Amino acid sequence: MRIIIVGGGEIGYALARELSRDHSLSVVDLDPEVGKRFSALDVAFLAGSGTSADVLGRAGVDGAGLLIACTGLDEVNMVACAVATGLGARRTICFASREDFAGGDSNAETVRKHFGIERIIWPEAQLAAEIERIIAAPGAIDAEVFADGRIRLLEFRLEAHSPLTAAPLAALHLPHGALIVAVKHSDSIEIPRGETQLRHGDKVFVMGTPEAVAQVTPQIQGTSPDRARQMVTIIGGGDVGFRLAQRLEASRDVDVRIIESDRDRGEMLAGALRRALVLNGDGTDLELLESEEIGRSDVLVSVIDNDERNLFASLLGRQLGVRRIITRVSRPANLRLFERVGIDVALSARGAAVSSLVHQIQGGHAHLLAVLEEGQATIVEIAVPAGFRPQALMHMKSPPQSIVGAILRGPDVIIPRGADEIHPGDRLIVFAAAQSVKLVRDYFGSV
Amino acid sequence: MRTLVVIQTTGGFLRFFSLTFLAPLAVALAYGERYDAAVFFGAAVLSSAAGYAMTRGRQTRTDDLKRVEGLAIVAGSWLLLAWFAAIPYLGAGMGPIDAMFESMSGMTTTGATVMRDFSDYGRGLFFWRAMTQWFGGMGVIALFVAVLPRLGIGGRQLFFAEAPGPTEERLTPQIRKTAAALWSVYAGLTLAEFGALMVAGMPVFDSACHALTTLSAGGFSPHPLSIAGYANPAVEWIIIVFMFAAGANFALHYRTIRGEAFALPKDEEFRTYAGIVAAAALLLVVFLRPEIPGFAERLRHGLFQTLTIVTTTGYASTDFQLWNDQARMVLLLLMFIGGCAGSAAGGPKVVRQLLIARYTLLELRRTLHPRGVLPVKLGGRVVSEDVMRGVLVFFLFYLLVFAICTLVVGALGADLVTALTASIACLGNIGPGLNAIGPMANFADLHPASKIVLTAAMWIGRLEVLTVLALLRPEIWRGARFRAPEGLT
Numbered sequence: 001m002r003i004i005i006v007g008g009g010e011i012g013y014a015l016a017r018e019l020s021r022d023h024s025l026s027v028v029d030l031d032p033e034v035g036k037r038f039s040a041l042d043v044a045f046l047a048g049s050g051t052s053a054d055v056l057g058r059a060g061v062d063g064a065g066l067l068i069a070c071t072g073l074d075e076v077n078m079v080a081c082a083v084a085t086g087l088g089a090r091r092t093i094c095f096a097s098r099e100d101f102a103g104g105d106s107n108a109e110t111v112r113k114h115f116g117i118e119r120i121i122w123p124e125a126q127l128a129a130e131i132e133r134i135i136a137a138p139g140a141i142d143a144e145v146f147a148d149g150r151i152r153l154l155e156f157r158l159e160a161h162s163p164l165t166a167a168p169l170a171a172l173h174l175p176h177g178a179l180i181v182a183v184k185h186s187d188s189i190e191i192p193r194g195e196t197q198l199r200h201g202d203k204v205f206v207m208g209t210p211e212a213v214a215q216v217t218p219q220i221q222g223t224s225p226d227r228a229r230q231m232v233t234i235i236g237g238g239d240v241g242f243r244l245a246q247r248l249e250a251s252r253d254v255d256v257r258i259i260e261s262d263r264d265r266g267e268m269l270a271g272a273l274r275r276a277l278v279l280n281g282d283g284t285d286l287e288l289l290e291s292e293e294i295g296r297s298d299v300l301v302s303v304i305d306n307d308e309r310n311l312f313a314s315l316l317g318r319q320l321g322v323r324r325i326i327t328r329v330s331r332p333a334n335l336r337l338f339e340r341v342g343i344d345v346a347l348s349a350r351g352a353a354v355s356s357l358v359h360q361i362q363g364g365h366a367h368l369l370a371v372l373e374e375g376q377a378t379i380v381e382i383a384v385p386a387g388f389r390p391q392a393l394m395h396m397k398s399p400p401q402s403i404v405g406a407i408l409r410g411p412d413v414i415i416p417r418g419a420d421e422i423h424p425g426d427r428l429i430v431f432a433a434a435q436s437v438k439l440v441r442d443y444f445g446s447v
Numbered sequence: 448m449r450t451l452v453v454i455q456t457t458g459g460f461l462r463f464f465s466l467t468f469l470a471p472l473a474v475a476l477a478y479g480e481r482y483d484a485a486v487f488f489g490a491a492v493l494s495s496a497a498g499y500a501m502t503r504g505r506q507t508r509t510d511d512l513k514r515v516e517g518l519a520i521v522a523g524s525w526l527l528l529a530w531f532a533a534i535p536y537l538g539a540g541m542g543p544i545d546a547m548f549e550s551m552s553g554m555t556t557t558g559a560t561v562m563r564d565f566s567d568y569g570r571g572l573f574f575w576r577a578m579t580q581w582f583g584g585m586g587v588i589a590l591f592v593a594v595l596p597r598l599g600i601g602g603r604q605l606f607f608a609e610a611p612g613p614t615e616e617r618l619t620p621q622i623r624k625t626a627a628a629l630w631s632v633y634a635g636l637t638l639a640e641f642g643a644l645m646v647a648g649m650p651v652f653d654s655a656c657h658a659l660t661t662l663s664a665g666g667f668s669p670h671p672l673s674i675a676g677y678a679n680p681a682v683e684w685i686i687i688v689f690m691f692a693a694g695a696n697f698a699l700h701y702r703t704i705r706g707e708a709f710a711l712p713k714d715e716e717f718r719t720y721a722g723i724v725a726a727a728a729l730l731l732v733v734f735l736r737p738e739i740p741g742f743a744e745r746l747r748h749g750l751f752q753t754l755t756i757v758t759t760t761g762y763a764s765t766d767f768q769l770w771n772d773q774a775r776m777v778l779l780l781l782m783f784i785g786g787c788a789g790s791a792a793g794g795p796k797v798v799r800q801l802l803i804a805r806y807t808l809l810e811l812r813r814t815l816h817p818r819g820v821l822p823v824k825l826g827g828r829v830v831s832e833d834v835m836r837g838v839l840v841f842f843l844f845y846l847l848v849f850a851i852c853t854l855v856v857g858a859l860g861a862d863l864v865t866a867l868t869a870s871i872a873c874l875g876n877i878g879p880g881l882n883a884i885g886p887m888a889n890f891a892d893l894h895p896a897s898k899i900v901l902t903a904a905m906w907i908g909r910l911e912v913l914t915v916l917a918l919l920r921p922e923i924w925r926g927a928r929f930r931a932p933e934g935l936t
Binding site for chain 2: 266274277279
């Protein structure tokens with residue numbers, strides 16, 4: 001497929017690196033200097049405006065399969081998409097960073113259609129939504145919801161005193177409706193079996209109905225659930241911090257405070273937020289953190305647009321006694337480092353957006369639901385074809401490194417055990433390691 | 448400041464205002480009061496002649512009115528119109544101080560009276576009294592802005608110098624149309640009340656007078672016992688409803704009529720206003736148990752007296768001077784609140800008290816979080832520092848004027864409660880107070896100097912203090928020019 005990328009920043013570069021192997025790529029950017037970075041990749045680089053019909057024409061926009069606009073300016077991205085659609089591009093994807101373009105209301109939808117944009121991706125909002133899900137699941141370090149909230153996936157890191165480390169999996173009594181779909185032990189993901197012994201420091205992935213998952217949570221942590229009222233401190237009132245505060249303060253059980261160093265931005269936040277307390281100061285100022293008793297927070301979220309300062313603020317928070325720390329990472333290379341020095345959850349806005357977009361482009365008919373662990377594993381939804389012969393899970397030779405986490409049959413949700421059968425017309429929520437996704441797809445597609 | 452433009456504009460208003468004497472003239476003729484009719488005719492001739500004299504000569508342009516000229520025009524017009532509106536009272540035999548007091552009480556919708564015996568006066572005069580309140584309620588300047596095209600964009604300055612409340616609210620981009628919209632809602636509600644009162648059995652003349660003084664939150668009644676004199680619960684309920692409407696923002700009424708069904712309940716000030724009315728009425732219902740045994744009656748009087756004070760109307764459905772101290776205490780505190788901004792009511796206004804309360808509470812929170820960014824918000828929007836400072840300064844000046852007034856009235860022989868309530872009742876444009884100036888009594892026995900001070904308090908209170916007090920700054924007058932220089936005319 002011929003793909004045009006407008007904008008050679010971090011997102012453009014990450015996309016080009018992922019996509020250049022299988023597709024013919026042209027990258028357009030105003031700054032010729034940017035081209036040097038792309039010379040190492042097998043792509044064509046054009047210096048010029050992504051909104052110019054001439055430049056897009058030379059990039060081969062007529063008949064191009066896809067145009068991705070990911071410059072830092074929303075307006076440029078929208079116009080690039082509109083021009084490309086007008087010149088014959090089949091699909092366009094537009095990155096946005098502001099609510100007035102990307103907001104979900106019907107006006108934004110009208111504008112999207114008017115500009116011929118197929119999809120708007122708003123990485124900051126996606127990140128804010130993800131952080132909110134994690135905060136809403138006490139103790140979990142990652143959380144996803146599928147099938148309109150009927151299925152949840154939580155990720156935990158096992159503490160030394162967790163009851164799960166007491167015996168092999170088969171001897172543990174997990175509630176019905178919850179399933180440990182995967183374990184990550186020192187950087188490698190495996191699908192657990194009955195005899196698997198969990199250890200301190202492992203990450204476990206639990207899938208199940210919301211009720212069952214809530215039951216299993218105290219069992220994993222070995223402690224009683226958190227007190228009902230949560231205090232969340234957000235360091236950095238940028239797009240992500242603001243969106244997150246907005247989402248969190250909608251719930252009565254959460255007290256939100258947000259630390260922002262820029263006076264004017266702080267005033268804007270205080271005006272737009274209803275309940276959250278806005279503090280004017282530096283998130284790495286120990287005196288401020290102590291006088292505001294940040295150590296009493298249940299969760300500290302550090303979302304400054306600077307990795308070093310985020311790390312510093314997070315480590316200060318840890319020192320002051322905050323139980324859960326969630327940090328934003330801008331450079332994907334820093335992700336692993338952050339987790340190694342004790343940050344509970346490190347998340348990258350652009351990274352998540354890029355990997356989900358790449359999977360969507362490569363994915364074909366299997367519907368991608370989530371990308372986990374920097375792309376090491378994915379959750380896909382598969383529709384079982386009509387010709388499929390019903391059979392029990394334990395008799396199926398399903399591909400390695402994959403597991404059916406849930407079966408959706410009409411209105412029912414089944415968290416399967418070995419004896420459960422798969423029928424044609426079912427929809428399966430499958431956890432698969434990255435290298436097995438294709439095998440899973442082929443397996444269900446070919447039978 | 449160009450004195451000429453102030454004199455000419457004010458004179459223009461007076462010319463227009465002289466026409467209003469024709470209405471009571473017609474009423475006096477209809478009831479066969481020949482002498483009163485002649486007085487009204489004389490007043491019309493005098494004021495129109497004075498107006499012509501003031502507008503003589505080359506016309507100055509009002510397009511480029513300066514702020515201070517706007518203030519002078521508004522404050523000056525109210526004073527001048529009150530003088531000429533006093534002519535009929537003089538004609539009816541009042542002394543000049545009493546006539547000015549009664550006239551200012553009418554124009555500013557205060558409703559305090561110096562009439563001892565109502566049977567001394569004719570129907571034409573009672574109608575005139577009610578009508579001055581009706582013109583004062585929505586604001587005479589707003590009316591002039593709405594109907595006099597020659598004001599041009601200068602009308603904007605005047606409109607906001609007179610309009611009650613700390614915010615500039617516009618319904619339409621053109622200030623003339625905004626003024627006209629507000630006045631049409633006002634007139635429509637007045638007509639509705641007129642009809643309702645007649646259906647409830649009140650005589651036509653009384654219905655007209657009460658409709659004019661309810662919507663304006665004025666409170667003059669042609670009956671010596673006020674509303675209590677009619678002993679008609681239906682009438683009291685009708686007036687309760689229309690007083691409540693008069694105390695709310697007319698811009699919101701306008702938007703409701705234009706199809707925005709939830710314009711009123713969505714407004715934070717209106718919700719607070721409704722909450723204050725409900726809470727105060729509830730307190731009165733509790734406190735009045737020994738006084739009024741029947742619950743329905745207690746609720747009616749509780750609501751009526753709460754509204755009459757909060758909206759600064761000043762009617763009485765019963766003699767609340769005879770109530771116990773707890774109940775009278777509630778009424779005294781209500782005198783310091785007033786109605787909503789943009790309503791016909793006087794007082795410091797609900798929105799100001801709401802903002803002051805928020806500001807104070809935020810200051811408490813700031814001691815806990817010295818680095819917190821804690822703006823005062825109203826209806827989800829941040830209130831700017833400038834507006835907040837204006838509100839605080841307003842209230843401080845308000846209290847200052849109140850204190851001076853109390854001191855003077857008290858020094859001249861009134862007792863403590865009388866002095867306190869007479870001052871706030873006049874400054875807040877409420878009308879009756881407690882003790883010697885209770886709802887069934889009058890202001891006639893106060894010292895003449897007290898009456899002059901209280902007359903000034905009504906004027907200052909109606910124009911929201913700063914409009915008048917700003918004119919006391921000497922630098923305004925130092926550069927005053929009587930004749931505009933060539934080229935500017």
